[in-house]
Amino acid sequence: MDLLVTDAVIVTQDAERTILDRGAIAIRGDRIADIGPTARLEAAHPDLPRMAGRGKAVLPGFVNAHTHTILTVLRATVEDWSGNAVYGYMSPVSYTMTPHERAVMGMLGIVEGIRSGTTTFVDPFRHVPDYADAMASLRVRLVLSENCADVNTLKIRHGDWSQDPAFGEGFLERTRAGIARFHNTHEGRLQIQIAAHATDNCTPEYLEKLTDLARQHNMPRTIHLAQSVEEIRVIREKYDCTPAEYLARHGWAEPDVVGAHWTYLTERDIALLGERGMQMVHCPANGSRRGPHPVLAKSIRRAGINICFGTDNMTEDMFHAMKIGLIVHRGAEGTQGTEPQPEDIFDSCNRNGARSIGRQDDIGSLEIGKKADLTFLNLNTPALRPVTNLIGNIVHYGHPGTVESVMVDGEFVLRDGKVLVTDELALLEEAQAVTKAVWARMLANNPDLPPPRKLNWMDV
Template sequence: MSILIRQASIIAMDKQHGSTPFVGDILVEADRIRAIGPDLGPPVADTVIDGRDRLVMPGLVNGHLHSGEALFKGRYDNMPLELWMLYCYPILGGQPPGDRLIYLRSMVVAMESLKNGVTTVVDDVYELGGQSMDQLAQVFQAYDDAGMRANVSGHIMDRPFLDTIPFAHEMLPADLRAKAGALATPGMGDYLDFCRSAAARFNDRSGRLRFMIAPSAPQRCTEPLMLAADALARSIGSPFHTHILETKTQAVTGPEFHGKTLIRYMHDLGLLHSGTTIAHSIWVTDDDIALMGDAGCSIVHNVISNQKLGAGIAPMRKLLDAGVNVALGSDGICSNDTPRMFDVMHAAGLLHSVSSPDYDTWVAASEVLECATIKGAKSALLGHETGSLEAGKKADLVILDLNTAPFTPLNDLRNHLVYCENGSSIESVMVNGEIVVEDGKLVRVNEGELLAELREAWAAYRPAHAATEAENAVFHPYFAAIHKRCTSMDVGINRYGSDMPAWKGHNRRAS
């Protein structure tokens, strides 16, 4: 089947045009863009779409998310990462969700993403008690059914949990150290075998899906695992996707554990390279940024999640200027509470203007669009396939109606997309040459039925999770003390939106 979009406003994000709009045609044949240009001549296609008063842009790329958190959206507030993880990623584990619930939580992310113009997601999936192949298959099945493009990981941590947090052994009482220490850690050989099997089973499924290698973080994984995972990622063409320096506690972690920053630690292990994608990268030093730029690695800026968890403000301008490939991500669907990338773009466009009075350093709407499209695709090692509208690339695109309030009156389309649009103007979404959202509605799946099923399944699972929260709450005051100790330390930089925190001597707990 072929589709011709005629005389639309186009933001291609290619090398020729960048984010500069132009009017033209796009011819899609099968799963790829066959041609794009000002005028492709008389219509010769199975379907012709009138592009007048329409904007066509590349599908948005969510460079980092955790779909497993979709069950907990709207559940927590006013907790920094180290406390929030006690409830969303509980130390003592809990009852794993059933396979159908895993499918449904993945599907709600896929549905909301597609309806809001996200055609590609990078989903770092963690399962309580370790991930099985059947559980992973449910995530892939959901994205396959919805029609998304996705990199999906099997998340792993192989260090004992208390060994990943500075001062934990010192500040926790013996009974809680014993509880945490009794938990088994996964074996490196089993994890690598799992990854090889998953890649063989899922890579290139439906021309849209791939398995991704994603060891959690350098402080949570042993050196042998990080090195072996990197070698495997290179061999199968996967990003080496990890988390580094999200919080000030993690800025303390590197010097406490290794006598150097975590970025320097990664560099010294040979783990900084163009295939490395780092989620967050907030508490990086200038030396760290130089190392990252020289390596040509990527970071994913999760601007909304970082604000909600009080993690700090990533030095986006410094990272961009150093040559680091900066993508945008929602992060978890509980630390952001939505996978909507228009929200992320809006926040990224605004936040960095308060980081400096030097307005020449502020992040422009055109740069935000680049980070949400082609740079996001590059961070997923998919830049050769998606992220821009070019002949030969996959047909992943979004059609927006310009006769809507967010585009009225019409001025600079780039500014409208970043500062005005919220996804409500989206008319159609195409992934892999297939229209998966039409007239604002999902084509492949019944959204209402799936949402109703998820609500029922969550009602049945919620008591088990509440019991898990209660069991893990015993760690709360001790982790609050660790957080206070670490954030009160001088690490040579400040990534908060204010001077050092003024402690009031109280800590809120999840209800």
């Protein structure tokens, strides 16, 4: 699309974090052609169709650096259950679903994310070939991966952490298929990366196989790290070390690796990972459902580690992540105060997220030559007025209802509040029916799984 947006507040997120009042941004095709004062750009680009931006803020589209969109199927259930949801429900439900059901719930998550201002989704899960095309049809930027493991995650809830080579090979086959079929497709918006599920379900030799794949295809890597007390215990019993030390021993504490959560890392672990240059994706909202996430966020920041934000599961709301993230990081390690500032949190949702997937030259900020991935906020909403410190307004008080339009690769996927890439109402209705069917089938197939809470289905 060729377009000139005029008289807007342009939040560039460039190296100087420049914010232009009454600024303009010129888009030609899928790239940003120019940014600057409205009068100069109107004179320089007289041929471009114009869009009035008065009362709007234009931001880099959010980068959700860690999510599992298909787990929208568990929304408002396991959040209020006290057990290990990862192995107790998330793994069983992912194997219960049909390819079509996975695609429907993944699309639901993407649409919610679009309405929350997100243009890039990093989504490690299972059975990527089942849903990659469907999710990519919504024209967002995707980084998908198989959550590879060679310990059968369906058996872990029964206390079995033994190696299962056949189980592991299934993931490798789907990863190879995903690379061959999907990497750099859909006009380059769909990328594949390499993912190890977690330290407690990936053996050393399996991690080596995944590293070989990453090196062969020049892909970044990701893994869940220290996300449960069970993981800490199993790694100690098997390898006499912490999960961070385990990764360092086997070449996974490196700059191309993004570790999710870091919930139970020690100060020593953090120092080790900081020295190795590993990156962190924090999901503070999801991690705080049972109380404020106990991550040592201040120590991680002091170690100079790149911190990006994600939503993890059952939500795609990056505003939610920013609000709770600010609280968690300020209150980390039993402290209170005003550090980090909103600007630091905001960086975690764009610049830092782009860096985590090696895309900082293309996305994460609004600069000439970069991709036209934009989020438009309506500043004429009570939650964002009065505008005093715009980034503070967004981080403290922004919400999905303030998102007016979203553009990816120079094309609107949401405009003036309307989703343009799918029939949203039909998708919502299908997702409701899919979720009800999946729950009934999962509980029937796994009689040891009690409903985590009463399921109160509504005929909506």
